[in-house]
Amino acid sequence: MSGGHREKQGMQPQMNEEVPLKPGPMPGLPDEPQPVTPGGEPVPSGEPLTLPGLPAVADPDQAVELDEDPAAQLMELEETLPRPDGPAADRPYRIAVFASGSGSNFQALLDASRAGHLGAQIALLVCDKPQAKAVERARAAGVPVFVFTPKEYESREAYEQVILAELEQAGIDLIVLAGYMRLITSVLVEPYAGRMINIHPSLLPSFPGKDAAGQAVEHGVRVSGATVHFVDGGMDTGPIIAQRAVEVFPEDTAVELQARIQETERLLYPEVVSWFAAGRVKLEGRRVSLFE
Numbered sequence: 324m325s326g327g328h329r330e331k332q333g334m335q336p337q338m339n340e341e342v343p344l345k346p347g348p349m350p351g352l353p354d355e356p357q358p359v360t361p362g363g364e365p366v367p368s369g370e371p372l373t374l375p376g377l378p379a380v381a382d383p384d385q386a387v388e389l390d391e392d393p394a395a396q397l398m399e400l401e402e403t404l405p406r407p408d409g410p411a412a413d414r415p416y417r418i419a420v421f422a423s424g425s426g427s428n429f430q431a432l433l434d435a436s437r438a439g440h441l442g443a444q445i446a447l448l449v450c451d452k453p454q455a456k457a458v459e460r461a462r463a464a465g466v467p468v469f470v471f472t473p474k475e476y477e478s479r480e481a482y483e484q485v486i487l488a489e490l491e492q493a494g495i496d497l498i499v500l501a502g503y504m505r506l507i508t509s510v511l512v513e514p515y516a517g518r519m520i521n522i523h524p525s526l527l528p529s530f531p532g533k534d535a536a537g538q539a540v541e542h543g544v545r546v547s548g549a550t551v552h553f554v555d556g557g558m559d560t561g562p563i564i565a566q567r568a569v570e571v572f573p574e575d576t577a578v579e580l581q582a583r584i585q586e587t588e589r590l591l592y593p594e595v596v597s598w599f600a601a602g603r604v605k606l607e608g609r610r611v612s613l614f615e
């Protein structure tokens with residue numbers, strides 16, 4: 324049974340190629356609520372974040388025109404980016420974004436990619452809702468889309484098998500969950516162990532699951548935030564990669580807090596993906612560290 328379809332856009336996929344995490348020293352994670360340099364120093368406001376091997380900022384003189392075939396031109400831009408000494412440095416790092424709704428995080432990743440700050444190709448959007456705004460955003464950017472209707476499959480595992488085949492065909496190195504509102508089973512978790520991440524709108528392990536901002540307001544916490552973590556078999560339980568704090572004001576509603584947390588998410592998530600693309604993330608048990 325097949326309720327999903329792949330929209331043929333952009334480049335043809337390549338064979339999958341695993342990118343193992345590299346061994347090495349364990350510097351601490353940055354914990355400031357603003358962007359940091361690879362050395363862990365805060366980036367002064369107004370200055371771009373510099374990543375190893377990547378240009379500090381898109382040079383207006385080298386701007387790529389994205390008027391005719393945005394997908395091809397986006398790929399071309401990313402292919403010009405060097406990958407520092409990664410095992411797959413001979414080809415671009417490829418990510419698939421999973422989303423179910425608005426896709427504002429997906430848009431932030433697209434924008435970072437276009438600006439040359441991601442170091443990765445957004446090779447696929449996977450979406451369980453054909454009408455989602457995320458699908459519209461992918462089409463506008465020329466990103467290939469795999470959209471499916473869960474109720475047309477016998478089980479969660481059945482549609483995940485189809486998704487897995489799409490990921491393998493597209494040569495995906497990292498799955499980036501961005502507002503994907505479905506539980507994920509071992510069909511995807513196992514083959515992508517250490518290569519699947521999620522963003523959650525609270526400082527985990529506080530307030531996992533749905534309506535994290537509402538839970539935080541209800542509880543009366545003074546600080547909440549955003550967490551990027553690896554995906555394991557549980558609900559928002561995987562090892563934590565990065566967190567950013569967001570103040571909770573006494574008069575905040577859940578909607579207002581969620582909006583402020585999402586502003587932070589849109590800065591944090593592209594930065595974290597760029598760490599993966601540069602081969603900087605190391606996972607040991609539950610401890611995550613970054614290579615310089």
Ligand code: GRF
Nearest residue numbers: 425426427428502522523524
């Ligand atoms: C984000 O707040 C994210 O933390 C949560 O779902 C929301 C998705 O928002 N997992 P968007 O679709 O990226 O706008």
